[in-house]
Amino acid sequence: AQKITQTQPGMFVQEKEAVTLDCTYDTSDPSYGLFWYKQPSSGEMIFLIYQGSYDQQNATEGRYSLNFQKARKSANLVISASQLGDSAMYFCAMSPQGNQGGKLIFGQGTELSVKP
Amino acid sequence: EPEVTQTPSHQVTQMGQEVILRCVPISNHLYFYWYRQILGQKVEFLVSFYNNEISEKSEIFDDQFSVERPDGSNFTLKIRSTKLEDSAMYFCASRMGGGSYEQYFGPGTRLTVT
Numbered sequence: 001a002q003k004i005t006q007t008q009p010g011m012f013v014q015e016k017e018a019v020t021l022d023c024t025y026d027t028s029d030p031s032y033g034l035f036w037y038k039q040p041s042s043g044e045m046i047f048l049i050y051q052g053s054y055d056q057q058n059a060t061e062g063r064y065s066l067n068f069q070k071a072r073k074s075a076n077l078v079i080s081a082s083q084l085g086d087s088a089m090y091f092c093a094m095s096p097q098g099n100q101g102g103k104l105i106f107g108q109g110t111e112l113s114v115k116p
Numbered sequence: 117e118p119e120v121t122q123t124p125s126h127q128v129t130q131m132g133q134e135v136i137l138r139c140v141p142i143s144n145h146l147y148f149y150w151y152r153q154i155l156g157q158k159v160e161f162l163v164s165f166y167n168n169e170i171s172e173k174s175e176i177f178d179d180q181f182s183v184e185r186p187d188g189s190n191f192t193l194k195i196r197s198t199k200l201e202d203s204a205m206y207f208c209a210s211r212m213g214g215g216s217y218e219q220y221f222g223p224g225t226r227l228t229v230t
Contacts, residue, residue: 033217045159045207045221052217091159095217102147102211103161103172104219 002027004092004107012113013082020067021077021110023092031097034075035104036066039089048090051075052097082114118142120222122208128228129198137193137225139208145220146213148191150183152176152204153224159207165191166213198229 003026013019025034036048051059051066059066067076075094079086089111093104121140129135141148150162163173163183170183182194191210195202205226209219 035218037221043205043226044223045209047218047220050218093159095219097217102217102219103149103164103174104151104159104209105161106159108158 002029002032002094002096002105004094004105006092006107006110008110009108010111010113012115013079013086015084015114015116016081018078018080019082019112021079021090021092021112023075023077023107025073025075025092025094027073027094027096029096033095033097034066034068035093035095036064036075036077037091037093037106038086039091039109041088045091049077079112084114084116087112087114120208120210120220122206122222122225124225125223126226126228128230131200131229132197135195135198135227137195137206137208137227139191139193139222140189141191141208141210142212142220143189144212145210147171147211147219148185149209149211149219150193151207151209151221153207154204162193195227198227200229203227203229 005024032053034051038046049061063080065078089109091109092107123138148165153159163177164171205224207224208222211219
């Protein structure tokens with residue numbers, strides 16, 4: 001069975017500093033995708049970044065990068081130069097890619113607070 | 117920029133009533149999903165839909181739930197007889213397919229069952 005674990009219920013970071021949000025996963029699927037979503041207090045789910053299990057390089061999207069360590073089954077999100085608008089809940093998710101349905105399995109989330 | 121839309125944004129219903137939640141996925145997307153998020157909890161998968169049929173469903177998606185794509189744009193989730201525990205935020209999502217795995221979510225419908 002697939003599982004996503006986010007062990008940090010809450011994190012604080014100073015504005016303009018970098019922060020790492022942890023995510024570990026468990027799967028027996030040979031091919032899978034890893035995702036991060038941001039959920040502000042308004043409630044919508046905003047796609048941030050995707051990493052495929054066979055991708056050789058870590059994914060980056062602007063200030064977001066995904067630190068993918070396949071052997072350790074971790075997919076940490078790094079946010080550089082934090083901004084006040086980054087304060088939100090962040091969810092790590094996984095999708096088995098052998099199954100074309102592609103459902104997302106989510107972790108419990110980490111609430112990030114950016115301090116001025 | 118294309119986006120997933122959902123209506124209504126908030127629905128209040130009495131226990132035992134039927135509700136239909138509506139979604140308009142991104143127009144060239146092929147895969148459609150419903151998820152739910154009970155207040156303060158993680159997002160849970162309900163059902164995936166491709167080529168006009170359900171491709172996968174979770175244990176939550178029992179006989180009280182159904183999905184439909186009645187025309188080329190809408191994607192609906194019906195709950196036949198709502199229970200108090202169905203109160204949650206319901207998200208619709210879509211993805212393009214063809215090697216593109218990102219799912220884009222709608223803003224959600226908050227369902228309150230009283």
